[in-house]
Amino acid sequence: MAFHYPNGRKYVPAEKSTLEKSKRKNPSYGKRGMTLEDDINDSNQYYLDRGIAVIHKKPTPVQIVQVDYPARSAAVIKEAYFKQASTTDYNGIYKGKYIDFEAKETKNTTSFPFNNFHLHQIEHMRNIIKQRGICFVILRFSTTDELFLLEAKELLVFWERMENGGRKSMTKDEVREKGHRIILGFQPRIDYIKILDNIYQLDSST
Amino acid sequence: MAFHYPNGRKYVPAEKSTLEKSKRKNPSYGKRGMTLEDDINDSNQYYLDRGIAVIHKKPTPVQIVQVDYPARSAAVIKEAYFKQASTTDYNGIYKGKYIDFEAKETKNTTSFPFNNFHLHQIEHMRNIIKQRGICFVILRFSTTDELFLLEAKELLVFWERMENGGRKSMTKDEVREKGHRIILGFQPRIDYIKILDNIYQLDSST
Numbered sequence: 480m481a482f483h484y485p486n487g488r489k490y491v492p493a494e495k496s497t498l499e500k501s502k503r504k505n506p507s508y509g510k511r512g513m514t515l516e517d518d519i520n521d522s523n524q525y526y527l528d529r530g531i532a533v534i535h536k537k538p539t540p541v542q543i544v545q546v547d548y549p550a551r552s553a554a555v556i557k558e559a560y561f562k563q564a565s566t567t568d569y570n571g572i573y574k575g576k577y578i579d580f581e582a583k584e585t586k587n588t589t590s591f592p593f594n595n596f597h598l599h600q601i602e603h604m605r606n607i608i609k610q611r612g613i614c615f616v617i618l619r620f621s622t623t624d625e626l627f628l629l630e631a632k633e634l635l636v637f638w639e640r641m642e643n644g645g646r647k648s649m650t651k652d653e654v655r656e657k658g659h660r661i662i663l664g665f666q667p668r669i670d671y672i673k674i675l676d677n678i679y680q681l682d683s684s685t
Numbered sequence: 686m687a688f689h690y691p692n693g694r695k696y697v698p699a700e701k702s703t704l705e706k707s708k709r710k711n712p713s714y715g716k717r718g719m720t721l722e723d724d725i726n727d728s729n730q731y732y733l734d735r736g737i738a739v740i741h742k743k744p745t746p747v748q749i750v751q752v753d754y755p756a757r758s759a760a761v762i763k764e765a766y767f768k769q770a771s772t773t774d775y776n777g778i779y780k781g782k783y784i785d786f787e788a789k790e791t792k793n794t795t796s797f798p799f800n801n802f803h804l805h806q807i808e809h810m811r812n813i814i815k816q817r818g819i820c821f822v823i824l825r826f827s828t829t830d831e832l833f834l835l836e837a838k839e840l841l842v843f844w845e846r847m848e849n850g851g852r853k854s855m856t857k858d859e860v861r862e863k864g865h866r867i868i869l870g871f872q873p874r875i876d877y878i879k880i881l882d883n884i885y886q887l888d889s890s891t
Contacts, residue, residue, distance in 0.1 A: 533812045535772050538746035541762060556747060556765035566741050570776060572783040575817035579778070606739045611781035 513668075515584050515619050519569065522667035526573075532672055534571030534578055540564050566603045567614075573672060574681050577612040579604070580671075584619035590648040591618055593641055601638055604631040613679065617661070617671060618654060627658035628674045719874075721790050721825050725775065728873035732779075738878055740777030740784055746770050772809045773820075779878060780887050783818040785810070786877075790825035796854040797824055799847055807844055810837040819885065823867070823877060824860060833864035834880045 513521075516536070526532040545558035567581035581604075583595040607614040614631035636657075637649045659674045675681060719727075722742070732738040751764035773787035787810075789801040813820040820837035842863075843855045865880045881887060 527812065530812070530815060533809070533816050533818075538744040538768075538770075539749070540744040541747050541749075541765070543745070543747075553766055556762065556767070559747070559762040559765055560759055561762070562744075564744075572785070572813060572816040572818045575783070577778040577781070577783040603739070606733070606736070607778060609736060610739050610778040612739075612778045 515582050515617075515621075518663075518668040519582055519617065522669045522671070523569070523571075525667040526672060532571060532573035532578070534569055534573065536569050537564070537566065563597060563599070565599050567600055573613075573675065576679070576681065577607070577610070578675070579607045579612050579614045580616060582617040582619070584621045586621050587648075588620065588622050588651070590646075590650045591620070591654055592648040593638065594647070596638070601635070605635065608632060608635075613675060615671075617669065618658065620651065624663070626661040626663065626669065627654050628661055628671055629654060629658035630678070633657040721788050721823075721827075724869075724874040725788055725823065728875045728877070729775070729777075731873040732878060738777060738779035738784070740775055740779070742775050743770070743772065769803060769805070771805050773806055779819075779881065782885070782887065783813070783816070784881070785813045785818050785820045786822060788823040788825070790827045792827050793854075794826065794828050794857070796852075796856045797826070797860055798854040799844065800853070802844070807841070811841065814838060814841075819881060821877075821881075823875065824864065826857065830869070832867040832869065832875065833860050834867055834877055835860060835864035836884070839863040 520536055523532075523534045523536070526534060540562040541556075541559045542562045543556055543559045545556070547555045547557050549555060567579055569581070570577070570579045572578060581596075581600060583591075585591050585595065604614050608631055616629050616631065616634055618627045618629055619625070634649075637653065641647050659678065661669055661671060661674060664670055726742055729738075729740045729742070732740060746768040747762075748766045748768050749762055749764075750766070751762070753761045753763050755761060773785055775787070776783070776785045778784060787802075787806060789797075791797050791801065810820050814837055822835050822837065822840055824833045824835055825831070840855075843859065847853050865884065867875055867877060867880060870876050
């Protein structure tokens with residue numbers, strides 16, 4: 480679909496290959512047509528369209544260094560760097576409740592390593608719990624395409640075990656025991672709201 | 686403060702002049718040492734440090750087109766464009782409540798024009814209200830440095846007046862009448878949480 484913006488600048492589609500490369504820290508992304516992020520974004524759009532919940536992915540944080548302003552065209556960012564996010568990637572509201580989560584995946588088949596998580600994301604989750612928000616992670620074992628929703632309070636137990644010298648991961652059995660399996664659907668693909676309804680009995684609170 | 690990241694790449698500070706230029710659609714920014722955005726970010730940091738609230742500005746949405754990966758250096762974004770935000774700029778949680786707001790300023794002394802607002806931001810506010818979130822705007826009359834907090838439900842009344850053929854702005858008197866004056870302080874600079882406590886009687890709900 481080639482078109483031009485009214486301002487005369489060419490429409491430049493996001494080049495899939497370039498964008499995927501930018502995710503090379505997470506090499507399991509981009510091996511399917513749809514990424515975990517795509518699936519979650521689609522699910523959020525589904526919730527939004529039906530007035531179920533308002534949850535958005537935060538934009539990727541970028542440190543902008545140089546911007547050009549070509550005549551009669553949109554500003555072009557010519558130099559910028561990826562910054563580490565200081566929060567989780569997704570937040571929003573559902574039935575009056577603040578919702579906050581992060582999505583991570585691993586190729587590992589027997590455990591979920593913590594090197595996927597950043598300390599400030601963990602700190603952020605602690606802060607959200609203190610403020611009585613609903614905070615969790617969506618974990619994907621990409622090899623088997625298994626998804627789990629794990630509440631942040633459970634994740635923190637495993638994280639603190641690591642801080643106290645324990646293993647640098649959660650075993651898959653632990654995730655299975657403490658987490659909630661998400662069965663991939665069609666619409667929405669990842670129906671995490673249904674799981675929140677079950678955990679927090681939100682379904683009847685309207 | 687010159688330093689290098691552990692990965693060997695030079696620390697590149699955001700050049701004030703370049704960043705300010707990127708806000709040229711909002712020419713009243715950058716005329717002081719501190720911008721409205723700086724003041725709000727500082728206030729959010731104040732709330733965060735003291736465990737009062739967890740509210741963050743969302744990163745500027747950028748469409749990334751080309752990324753270079755120099756050997757042994759951080760990825761460099763070589764071509765990207767500013768995208769229009771699909772939500773408001775700030776959101777988070779305070780005492781279990783979902784908080785969502787946008788900050789806007791005008792050089793106008795007698796009214797606040799609506800050309801500062803985008804339709805999808807207004808739609809987003811409507812969605813947040815439906816989900817029972819706390820949604821508002823912080824309005825700054827930059828010439829006199831007067832700030833007001835105006836609840837989204839009040840803003841929508843004026844917006845709908847415009848949609849029905851009325852004026853394309855709110856008068857300052859209307860903002861004064863329906864809004865809540867924010868007196869600039871030292872710490873935090875913009876104590877909007879105090880105003881929310883008054884409006885929603887959140888202070889005693891803990």
